[in-house]
Amino acid sequence: MTTEEIRERLADKVVGIAGCGGLGSNCAVALARTGIGKLILVDDDKLEASNLNRQYFFADQIGEFKSLALRDNIRRIDDTIIVETHIVRLDPDLVTELFADCDLIVEAFDQDNEKQMIIETVLGDMPDKSIISGQGLAGFGNNESIKTQRLGNLFIVGDGETEVSEKQPPLAPRVAVVANMQANLVLELLLNTE
């Protein structure tokens, strides 16, 4: 497929991004650059200075809602992409409502309980959708441990073990590797279906 053929095929595709932090912001930007038709960004947080070590934002955006700041950054890359934003904390009802028209959902939350909530909701209540989850991205190095697990319509990207802690912080390279692997898998699933 040529770049143009890829853009053509992606033009009518919709991807939901649950969380606009390290995973969500980097994944969304990669999809925007590739020419995805529409992104639905959901996040209820505001940007803090400490987020800039890994998230796709800029210092002059501190204090802004992440979903809106990410929309602005995507527009600066490609203003033809439709970006829908929701400033809300997702719960099962909102997951099924806001992501109903998505071709795919990217799980890009920070907290383990939110990851569990959206995976159980999508697998249990939206069985025709696929969800790509990021699990295990803390620290640095150990490229070879980052992998993709495929379990039906659940896909898990990451090393599957490193939990974020004071001594093992999330850093730009590894977080963005996982985020871009999620985006790469989105392309694989969307482009290989036809």
Place this chain on the structure above:
Amino acid sequence: MEILLNKRKETIDKDEITLAELIEYKKFTFKLLVTKVNGQLVKKNVRSESIIRDGDEVDVLHMISGG
């Protein structure tokens, strides 16, 4: 009985076991999990009602904070 746990063969010295008991028995360390039995989601609140039998395929996935 023999089951496939996270794609690996696992022998368990019982004829059947609930999913909740299996998680306890295997001492899965992360507190938040997503579980599937034979490809079907088993939500966290019904793991004690899900019976695992010989030949079943069980996936126990750790939820890992960070994103």
